[in-house]
Amino acid sequence: MITIEHLHYQLAGGTPILKDITTHIPKGGITALVGPNGAGKSTLFAHIARLQTIQQGKILIDQLDVSKTPIDEMAKKIAILRQDNTVNSRITVERMLMFGRYPYHKGRPRTEDVEIVNATLEQFQLVDLRERFMTELSGGQRQRVMVAMVFCQSTDYLLLDEPLNNLDMYHSRQLMQQLRHIADTYQRTIVVVLHDINYASAYADYIIGMKSGEVILEGKPTAVLTEHNLERLFGVNVPIVMINGYPMVMHYL
Numbered sequence: 001m002i003t004i005e006h007l008h009y010q011l012a013g014g015t016p017i018l019k020d021i022t023t024h025i026p027k028g029g030i031t032a033l034v035g036p037n038g039a040g041k042s043t044l045f046a047h048i049a050r051l052q053t054i055q056q057g058k059i060l061i062d063q064l065d066v067s068k069t070p071i072d073e074m075a076k077k078i079a080i081l082r083q084d085n086t087v088n089s090r091i092t093v094e095r096m097l098m099f100g101r102y103p104y105h106k107g108r109p110r111t112e113d114v115e116i117v118n119a120t121l122e123q124f125q126l127v128d129l130r131e132r133f134m135t136e137l138s139g140g141q142r143q144r145v146m147v148a149m150v151f152c153q154s155t156d157y158l159l160l161d162e163p164l165n166n167l168d169m170y171h172s173r174q175l176m177q178q179l180r181h182i183a184d185t186y187q188r189t190i191v192v193v194l195h196d197i198n199y200a201s202a203y204a205d206y207i208i209g210m211k212s213g214e215v216i217l218e219g220k221p222t223a224v225l226t227e228h229n230l231e232r233l234f235g236v237n238v239p240i241v242m243i244n245g246y247p248m249v250m251h252y253l
C-alpha cells in the first residue's frame with residue numbers, strides 16, 4: 001500500500017501545487033488517477049517515485065519511507081513511466097528493455113535478465129520490433145516499448161502517467177487488458193493516470209480524483225463515477241449509462 005500523509009508542495013513563489021494531501025493507494029490491482037489538466041497528478045507521481053523532494057508530509061510504500069529510502073532500493077520497488085518519455089537516442093527496443101533491468105544487473109546482464117527481456121518482448125508483442133531503433137518507431141509503438149520497459153523492472157509498483165498517449169483504439173484497449181493481466185497474474189500494483197474516464201471505469205479497481213492540488217474523491221468506480229462527481233471534478237454535466245455493470249460516461253454527446 002502507498003500511504004500519503006499531509007503531502008504539501010508549493011512553488012518557490014508560494015503557489016501551492018499539492019495541498020495537504022492525505023490518501024492511500026491500495027496494494028494490488030489497478031488504481032486510476034483522474035482529474036483535469038493541471039490538477040497535480042504528475043506532481044504527485046513525481047513525489048511517490050522520489051523524483052521530487054518532499055517539502056512537507058510523508059509517503060510510505062509498504063512501510064518504506066520514500067524520503068529516507070536510497071534511490072537504488074526504490075528502483076527495485078517502484079517504476080515510473082513519465083509523460084515526457086521521449087527517447088531520441090539510437091538504442092534498440094531490446095536494449096531499451098535491458099536498460100530497464102539496470103538496477104539488477106548494473107551493466108552486466110545475466111541469464112535471468114535476458115530471460116525477462118525475452119518474455120516481456122513476447123508479452124507486449126514486440127518481438128518483431130526487437131532490433132529496431134527507438135527512433136524508427138511510431139509514437140504508439142514507442143509508447144508500448146516504454147510501458148514494457150517499466151514492466152521489465154520487476155517492481156511491485158508501476159506508475160504510468162498517461163500510457164494511452166498516442167495509442168489507437170485497438171492498442172489502448174489491448175494495453176488496458178495487459179495492465180489488468182499484469183495486476184492479476186503477477187500481483188503487481190498499477191497506478192495509472194487516465195484521461196479517458198471510461199477506461200478507468202472498465203479496468204480500475206479504485207479511482208482517485210484530483211482537482212486543484214487536492215484529492216476530492218476516491219473509491220470504487222461504481223461508487224465514485226456519478227454525474228454529480230463528474231460535475232465536481234471536471235465541471236461537465238454529462239449523462240452516465242450502465243453497460244455490463246460499468247458506469248460509462250457519455251461525454252461525447
Ligand SMILES: Nc1ncnc2c1ncn2[C@@H]1O[C@H](COP(=O)(O)OP(=O)(O)OP(=O)(O)O)[C@@H](O)[C@H]1O
Binds near residue numbers: 017035036040044
Ligand atoms: N516545473 C514546473 N514548474 C512550475 N510549475 C509547474 C511545473 N510543473 C507543473 N507545474 C504546475 O503544477 C500544476 C500541476 O501540474 P501537473 O503536471 O502535476 O498536473 P497534471 O494533473 O498532471 O496535469 P495534466 O493532466 O495536464 O498532465 C500545474 O498548475 C502546473 O502548471
